[in-house]
Amino acid sequence: MTDAVLVENTNRMMTAASLLEDGIELSFADGAKGLIPYAALPEIGERPTISALKLPNPYEIVLETVQGETVEIPWDFARHYCDASYRPAVEAIAMQGRHTLGRRIRRLRNAAGLSQDALARAAGIRRVTLVRLERGEQTPRYKTLRAIARALEVDVSDLLVEREILRRYLEYELVFSMEQSANQWRYRSTSLKRSRYGVAYRDSLLS
Numbered sequence: 001m002t003d004a005v006l007v008e009n010t011n012r013m014m015t016a017a018s019l020l021e022d023g024i025e026l027s028f029a030d031g032a033k034g035l036i037p038y039a040a041l042p043e044i045g046e047r048p049t050i051s052a053l054k055l056p057n058p059y060e061i062v063l064e065t066v067q068g069e070t071v072e073i074p075w076d077f078a079r080h081y082c083d084a085s086y087r088p089a090v091e092a093i094a095m096q097g098r099h100t101l102g103r104r105i106r107r108l109r110n111a112a113g114l115s116q117d118a119l120a121r122a123a124g125i126r127r128v129t130l131v132r133l134e135r136g137e138q139t140p141r142y143k144t145l146r147a148i149a150r151a152l153e154v155d156v157s158d159l160l161v162e163r164e165i166l167r168r169y170l171e172y173e174l175v176f177s178m179e180q181s182a183n184q185w186r187y188r189s190t191s192l193k194r195s196r197y198g199v200a201y202r203d204s205l206l207s
Contacts, residue, residue, distance in 0.1 A: 011083070012075045013058035021047055024061065026078055034082030036073070043071050099136035104159055106134045108152050122151035 010029035017026040023037040038044050052064040061073040079086050120127040132138040149156045
């Protein structure tokens, strides 16, 4: 009898990538497949620009250009082109995050005994902006969050997430790349190394 092995996070693990004429074809460990068009990669643009493609670990594709530049594509950016359900799911999470942030700002404002007008003036923002933030209708710029945090005399992290939730989120979001050495898997965190594509994709969802 063969033992079954459960592999977690297969939806994050890329197993193959190849260069085609119109884009990068790739596959994930859970069976999802798709194509990233070269037009979606500003540094690339077209196939002749790429001199080499590497998949150094399951969580990122590395492209080398003829100009000697390196372009890193993280799994989450690639997943968007392989799974039609991925973007709506991320958008739902983003919406939930906006509402959570809004409730937290409102709770801290009330605890400080400030009206919306008073907090907006202290933070140097328009009242309508604060109203939209508290309703979860708008994603704030980081400088706006810093201004609100300063006015409330709290850390920005206190606006973003509760301490316990932050700990759990960081544990969940750690993405590990795997390297085989001496027949053992060693892991190193790559969650803090995000390419511009991961950032740009998230920004596009929150804009």
